[in-house]
Amino acid sequence: MNLKSNKLYLRIIRYVLLILIVISIVYGILRGEVQIVLRNAVNICLDCIGIG
Amino acid sequence: MKTNNRTGNLSKQRKKRMLIQAMGALIFNGNWKNFINGNIYKGNLKNVCVPVLNCYSCPGAIGACPIGSLQAVNNSHQFNFAFYVIGLIALFGITMGRWFCGWLCPFGWIQELLHKIPLKKIKVKPTVHKKATRLKYVLLILFVFVIPFFTQDPYGMSSPAFCKWICPAGTLEAGYPLLLTNPVLRQAVGYIFGWKSFLLIITIFFSIKIFRFFCKYACPLGAIYGMFNKISFYHMECSSDCIKCGRCSGVCKMQVEPYKTPNSAECIRCGECVEVCPVKALKLGFGNEKSNNQ
Ligand code: SF4
Numbered sequence A: 001m002n003l004k005s006n007k008l009y010l011r012i013i014r015y016v017l018l019i020l021i022v023i024s025i026v027y028g029i030l031r032g033e034v035q036i037v038l039r040n041a042v043n044i045c046l047d048c049i050g051i052g
Numbered sequence B: 001m002k003t004n005n006r007t008g009n010l011s012k013q014r015k016k017r018m019l020i021q022a023m024g025a026l027i028f029n030g031n032w033k034n035f036i037n038g039n040i041y042k043g044n045l046k047n048v049c050v051p052v053l054n055c056y057s058c059p060g061a062i063g064a065c066p067i068g069s070l071q072a073v074n075n076s077h078q079f080n081f082a083f084y085v086i087g088l089i090a091l092f093g094i095t096m097g098r099w100f101c102g103w104l105c106p107f108g109w110i111q112e113l114l115h116k117i118p119l120k121k122i123k124v125k126p127t128v129h130k131k132a133t134r135l136k137y138v139l140l141i142l143f144v145f146v147i148p149f150f151t152q153d154p155y156g157m158s159s160p161a162f163c164k165w166i167c168p169a170g171t172l173e174a175g176y177p178l179l180l181t182n183p184v185l186r187q188a189v190g191y192i193f194g195w196k197s198f199l200l201i202i203t204i205f206f207s208i209k210i211f212r213f214f215c216k217y218a219c220p221l222g223a224i225y226g227m228f229n230k231i232s233f234y235h236m237e238c239s240s241d242c243i244k245c246g247r248c249s250g251v252c253k254m255q256v257e258p259y260k261t262p263n264s265a266e267c268i269r270c271g272e273c274v275e276v277c278p279v280k281a282l283k284l285g286f287g288n289e290k291s292n293n294q
C-alpha cells in the first residue's frame, strides 16, 4: 500500500474514532455516569490515600 | 555556531516545557488552602476528568482523576462499563496522545524534578527497557479492569485496585498531605498505607536514577495514551530529508528512536528531538507533511 492511501486510512480511522468517542461520552452522560464520577471525586477516597 | 544555536533552542524548549508543567501542576491542584485545612475540593468541576494522573483526593485537586474515575464507574453497582470516562480518556488520547504526559502531568513533572537530583543515573539496556515498558499494560489490564471485576461483591461493587494497591501519585498527592493535616484519618492508618509508602519510596528512588521511571514502566494512563500515539491528530512525522544521523535518538530520554518510530507509544512529545535534528526532518504537529514513517 502506498504512503498516500496509508495516510488516507489513518485520517478516516481518526475521524471514525472521534465520532465513536463523542457518542460514548454523550451516552455515558445521558445514563448518569457523571454523578458517580462526581460522588467519588468529592469524597475523600480512602483507597487512594492508602487506608481503605 | 550552528551547534550553539541548537543548544540554545533546546534549553529554551526545555524551559518552556518546565514552565508549562509547573503551571499544569498548580492549576490542576489550585485549591491551595485545602492543603492547610486537610480537606478536599467538592465543587462541580469534579464532574470532569483532568487529562493527567492527578489524584482526586489530593487536597488541591480541582478535577477528577481519569484512572480513579474509570474504576469508580466500572465498580459501581449501577454500571459495568464507564462510557463517559473511557470516552473522555480516548478523546484526550486521540487529540494529543502522550503530549499530556510530557507537558501537563503533575506526577510526570515531579519525576522529572527528582531526576535532576545529581546522583548516579542508571542506563537501562534497550532490550530490558523494551520488555519493562510492557509492565504498564499488565498493570492497566490487571489492576484497573480484571481484579476489580473479579472481586465484585453481590451488589456489583469492588475497590479500585490500582488506587488501593499501586498508585504512588495517590500516596504522594493525597495520602501524605491529608494524613499530615487530618488527625481523624491518621488514626485509621494500617498496613496498606505501609505498602503504598514502600511503593512510593521505590518510585522516588528509581525516578532519581531513571528518567520518568513510573511513566515508562507503570502508569496505566500513559499506557492508554501511548496506544493513541500512533493515530492521534497531534503526531510526529519524519520526512525523507532524514540523514539517519541518530542525534534525535541520542537526546531522547524516553529511549525512543524518533527517526525510526516517530509515533512510538513511549514518546511524550517533549519535542527535544525535533530541536536537535540538523536537517529539520522531524515535525511535531497536526499537519500532514510528506514523510517516510508514521
Ligand atoms: S505516564 Fe502517567 S504519570 Fe507519567 S506523565 Fe503520563 S499520565 Fe502522568
Ligand code: SF4
Binding pocket: B251, B252, B253, B254, B255, B256, B257, B258, B266, B267, B268, B269, B270, B271, B272, B273, B274
Ligand atoms: S521521541 Fe522526541 S519528542 Fe518523543 S520523547 Fe523522545 S525526544 Fe521527546
